[in-house]
Amino acid sequence: MSETMANDYLDCLLNALPADSRNSGAQDTLDWLRRLRNEAIDQAGRLRFPTVKDEEWRFTDVSPLAKLPYKPAQKTNALRLSDIQPFCIAESAHRLVFVDGFFSPGLSRLSEDDQFVIGNLTAPALTKAPLAEAHLGQHVQFRDNFFAALNTAFLQDGALIVLPENCAVSAPIHLLYIATQEQTTQYPRCLLIGERSSQATVIEDYVALGANTYITNSVAEFSLADNAQVNHIRVQRESGNAFHLASSAVALEQGSQYRSVSITLGALISRFNLDVEFNAQAAECAIDGLAMITGRQLADTHTRIDHAKPHCTSHQQHKCIVDDSSHAVFNGKIIVRPHAQRTNSSQSSRNLLLSGKAQIDTKPQLEIFADDVKCAHGATVGQLDNEEIFYLKSRGLNELTARNLLTYAFGAEILDRIPVPSLKHTLEQAILNQTTQNS
Amino acid sequence: MNINQNPIILNVDNLHASIQDTEILKGINLTVRSGEIHAIMGLNGSGKSTFAKVLAGHPDYHVTQGSIQYEQQDLLELSAEERAQAGVFLAFQYPIEIPGVANSQFLRLAYNTVQAKRGKEELDPLEFDDFVREKMKLLEMKPDFLDRSVNEGFSGGEKKRNEILQMALLEPKLGILDETDSGLDIDALKIVAKGVNHLHNTDNAIILITHYQRLLDHIVPDFVHVMEAGRIIKTGGKELALELETHGYDWIHNDQKRAAGAST
Numbered sequence: 250m251s252e253t254m255a256n257d258y259l260d261c262l263l264n265a266l267p268a269d270s271r272n273s274g275a276q277d278t279l280d281w282l283r284r285l286r287n288e289a290i291d292q293a294g295r296l297r298f299p300t301v302k303d304e305e306w307r308f309t310d311v312s313p314l315a316k317l318p319y320k321p322a323q324k325t326n327a328l329r330l331s332d333i334q335p336f337c338i339a340e341s342a343h344r345l346v347f348v349d350g351f352f353s354p355g356l357s358r359l360s361e362d363d364q365f366v367i368g369n370l371t372a373p374a375l376t377k378a379p380l381a382e383a384h385l386g387q388h389v390q391f392r393d394n395f396f397a398a399l400n401t402a403f404l405q406d407g408a409l410i411v412l413p414e415n416c417a418v419s420a421p422i423h424l425l426y427i428a429t430q431e432q433t434t435q436y437p438r439c440l441l442i443g444e445r446s447s448q449a450t451v452i453e454d455y456v457a458l459g460a461n462t463y464i465t466n467s468v469a470e471f472s473l474a475d476n477a478q479v480n481h482i483r484v485q486r487e488s489g490n491a492f493h494l495a496s497s498a499v500a501l502e503q504g505s506q507y508r509s510v511s512i513t514l515g516a517l518i519s520r521f522n523l524d525v526e527f528n529a530q531a532a533e534c535a536i537d538g539l540a541m542i543t544g545r546q547l548a549d550t551h552t553r554i555d556h557a558k559p560h561c562t563s564h565q566q567h568k569c570i571v572d573d574s575s576h577a578v579f580n581g582k583i584i585v586r587p588h589a590q591r592t593n594s595s596q597s598s599r600n601l602l603l604s605g606k607a608q609i610d611t612k613p614q615l616e617i618f619a620d621d622v623k624c625a626h627g628a629t630v631g632q633l634d635n636e637e638i639f640y641l642k643s644r645g646l647n648e649l650t651a652r653n654l655l656t657y658a659f660g661a662e663i664l665d666r667i668p669v670p671s672l673k674h675t676l677e678q679a680i681l682n683q684t685t686q687n688s
Numbered sequence: 689m690n691i692n693q694n695p696i697i698l699n700v701d702n703l704h705a706s707i708q709d710t711e712i713l714k715g716i717n718l719t720v721r722s723g724e725i726h727a728i729m730g731l732n733g734s735g736k737s738t739f740a741k742v743l744a745g746h747p748d749y750h751v752t753q754g755s756i757q758y759e760q761q762d763l764l765e766l767s768a769e770e771r772a773q774a775g776v777f778l779a780f781q782y783p784i785e786i787p788g789v790a791n792s793q794f795l796r797l798a799y800n801t802v803q804a805k806r807g808k809e810e811l812d813p814l815e816f817d818d819f820v821r822e823k824m825k826l827l828e829m830k831p832d833f834l835d836r837s838v839n840e841g842f843s844g845g846e847k848k849r850n851e852i853l854q855m856a857l858l859e860p861k862l863g864i865l866d867e868t869d870s871g872l873d874i875d876a877l878k879i880v881a882k883g884v885n886h887l888h889n890t891d892n893a894i895i896l897i898t899h900y901q902r903l904l905d906h907i908v909p910d911f912v913h914v915m916e917a918g919r920i921i922k923t924g925g926k927e928l929a930l931e932l933e934t935h936g937y938d939w940i941h942n943d944q945k946r947a948a949g950a951s952t
Contacts, residue, residue, distance in 0.1 A: 635747070640784040642768035643744050643777075644798040644854060645805065651769075654789060654797070658837075661788030 262318055262399065262434075281382040282371060282404070289391055289401030296395040308578040308610045309520055309549040314492055319464050321403055322349035322433035328458075330356060333427060336456050339671040342420035343367055345408045348427050350435035352406040356425075364416050365449075370407035370440055377411050377442075385440050388470040388498035390524070396494040400436045400468040407438030412447035412477070421450040421482075421669050428457040428465060428487065439469035443477035443505070450480040450668060457488035457515070465516075467495040473505035475529070480508045482667055484676070487515035489544065496522040501561075503529035510666050512676055513540035513548045514683070520549040527554075527561040527589075538567040539663035541680055542575040549578035556589040559619075565596040568663055570656060571607035582614040583624065590621040598628040601659050653684040694721040697759060697862055697893045698743075704753035704918075705742045712738040714918035715754070720862070723890040727904055727929060728897045730915035731937055736897045737781060739915070740866040743895075744778035745771045759861065773805035775861030775892075779851035779868050786838035791850070794838045795820055799857045823856045827883045844871035845880075852883040863887070864895045869903035881906030901933040914940055 298315055299306040328348055333356055337344070345367065346356035352369040359367060366377050375381060391397035408424045426437040439453060453469055465487060473479055487493050493516040499507050513519055525534050540548040554563045569577035577600065585592045600609040613626045633655050641651035660680045667673040698720040705713040712735050720726055730736050742749050743756070745768035756763040758776065766774060786794065792813075799820075800810040811819055817834075824833065827849045839847050848868050855863050865884065869877055884907050888894055896907060904912070904926065912928040913920045914937070922928065922940050931939065 634784075637784045637786065639744075639746055639768060640780065641798075643772050643780075644794075645769055645772040645802040645858065646798060647769050647801075648767075650797075650801070654794075655786065658786050658788035665788065 279371065279375075279378060281378070282385075285386050286402055286404055289386070289398045289404075292392055293395065293398040293402050296393070296398055299395055305551065305580075308576070309518070309547060311492075311494075311518065311520070313518070314464065317432070317462075317464065317492075319432050319434040322351070322430045322435045322463070324351045325349065325429065326353075326355070328353065328356060328427070328429065332458065333425065336425055336427070336454065338421065338423050338452060338669060340421055340669050341423035341452065343418075344423040344425060345369075346425045346427065347406060347408070347437055349430050349433065350405060350426070350437050365413055365418055365447075366409065366411035367422065368409055370409040370438060371405065375409070377409065380411060380442055381409055381440060384442055384470060384472050386470075388472060388500045388526075389468050389496050390498070391468075394496055394522070396466050397468050397496045400438065400466045400496075403434075403436040403466075404438055405436065407440060410439075410441040410449070410451065412441070412443045412449050414444045415446045416444075417448040418450075421452050423452045424454060426453075426455045426465070426467070428455075428461065428463050428491065429459070430463060431461040432463060434464040434466060437465065437467040439467075441469075441471045441479065443471070443473045443479055445474045446476040447474075448478045450482070452482045452484065452669065452672065454484045455487050455493065455515070457486075457491060460488050460490055462490040463488070464492045465494065467493075469495070469497040471497070471499045471507065473499070473501050473507060475502045476504040477502070478506040480668055481510075482669065482672065483509060483511040484672070485511070485513045485515055485519060485521070486679070487519070489515060489517060489546070491516045493519035493521075495520070497524070499523070499525045499534070501525065501527050501529070501532040501534065503531055505532045507532075507534040507536075509534075509536045510663060511536070511538040511550070512664070513538070513542070513550070514679060516548070517545065518547045521551070523550070523552045525552075525554045525563065527556050527558050530558050530560045532558075533562040535564045537565065537663050537666055539570075539660050540568070540577050541570040541660055541683060542577060543572040543683065544575060545573070546575040547578070548575075551580045551582075553582045554584070554594070556583070556585040556592045556594065558586075559588060559590045559592065561589070562593045563595075566663065567598050568659065569600045569609060569611075570603065570660055571601070571609060572603040574604070574606045576608040577610070579611045580614065581612070581626075582616065583626070585615075585617040585619050585622050585624065587618040589619045592619060592622040592624065594622070594624045596626040599659075600628075600630040601656065602630060602632055603656065653681075656684045657681055694723050694890065696720070696757075697722050699757040700754070701757075702754035703739075703742070703751065703756060705738060705749045705751045707738070707749050711752070712749070712918055713742065716918070716920055718913065718920065720893045720895065722861075722893055724911065725888065725894045725896065725907060725909045727909035727912045728895060728915055728920075729899065729912060729929060729932060732899075734915040735918040736915050737866055740778055740864050740895075740897055743862075743864055744768060744776060772858070773802050775859075777855050777858055777860030777863045779848070779855060779863065779865045781866040781868075781870065783839050783847045783851055785840045785842075787840045789838050790834070791836055791838050792817070792820070792834035795834075795854065795857060798854065802858050820853075820857065823853060826856065826886055827853055828879050829853065845873065845876035848872060848876070848880055849883070852880055852887075856883065856887055859887075861892050862895070863892065864897070866897045867899065868896070869898055869900060877903065878906060901929045904929045916940075
């Protein structure tokens, strides 16, 4: 892609910025937020649109996106509760709904007497503004991430969750990002601040009404203070024609625990970056992922775990199931810094090719600069095992059912780690349907 | 040895089979009538397990010569799943683990698939649960067995019991047990044997593939066949297993040489 096209793309996008972005006269925008956005606009102008010549984007050609400088989505109030009912999660007591990136109080479910803060990040009456200011845009590296910079430049609404010290939220918090508009870009955002010894489960859920073509450019930041524990379930079930570009950044303080399961089912082209930073000792993370794609889908997952401090533990299992002409990419970087002794890290990338035309590119990357560490990694790419198929056939199942069951089982191992039964069940059904459809 | 006039379930005639152009089975002849238990013994590499897999329809093995008649059908015309549906059951030497699929789901899927093909009633999850728990008692299996993933993390004994449980559910006409005794302690062996004896009746037949006599103390065969180099080289009653145990496999060679000498 030519330089000119990329510049045109950016000009086109920046022209679409809301009028108040660079105008200090608007009353309803918080000063600090405006400053952050302006910085991001400058960064986006400085950064290039990534091409396959960039090492980080070798396998993922996002040039089709540059031809679609979709304008930001507009705020609508057209949705009713019944429209989002299919996406609701029974166990979740708290729900924040964003329609095309805009907060919808009417569709959300919040209770008054909450022990914790949950609401729209950019609400003028935000009680936790200083805290939000201290964290927003500080964890995700938008200074060298073009799409994160764009997200920040266009930041309108977003989910803010602040868990006060010792606060344990038992029911899962559901963040539902729903896309409804054709040929637009939405910029969802999420910021979670877990103070000391707090606990919560958060579901970050990207869905669509209809088969629209649109762009989701999302950023999520998680900051966990000492001994905080957060489960993060990320579900990307966008329209099959959508483009999904997302960055998550996780900052972990002493003794904190972050567990995430990221499920990728939708979008024509998707790219998910997950960065975990150990900022203090004895923290732990478990990050698991499953991408199950078909047709001409491309799903790219880039993760980076930075063991900057000693005595931290990270476990990662990433699985891809690719059918038809789809293409999955996994790049898992683990950095163990010189002083990060007693690091314990494991990573496994397992991939299942269901078709001769499908493609997998997997690249575990360990960069170890400390000498007293335990690090294990492995990557496999394979087809369904003939002995396993024979076993099932010898129990009366036909070839197709046997294959579907084994494919399902391959994915279900990751789904099993989702601690929300109804969501787990919904996703199991989605995977079962996909396996049966594709055959 | 019984004189049995029951219908023939399986008739194997001059069976030759290869894997990747290497001939493993070199002319097996075997007739199995309903109500019978046959033991096939032999050293490692004699072709016992290959024979079991060929009977069950493993796609890696190619039959190059001979025939297998099963219940008046040409077994070789049937795919592995059709054989299972028709009542051929192979208890695996190394059962496959399927992480992510609950044992209960798998068992019900197999049961209902086979029931439907046989024109019999399928069971919903609740009915099946009652049904399978009843069968599990026979094998002294704990209820949590149903919730665990198929064979995942099962001990050797648990895997083998799970195989016999599947046999109990699928009610085969011909049960083939491939080294079901290997890796079992004596208690597990007794439980498995009790299960097999319970399932055996005058309408079905069982082929036991084993290295050792000890299984045959608990499941008493009507016939014992000794395999070597892809052929059955000797057939006898249950006492043949005891003789093998005492004299070793070499004894057969000497015995055969004597027989060969006598006939010329």
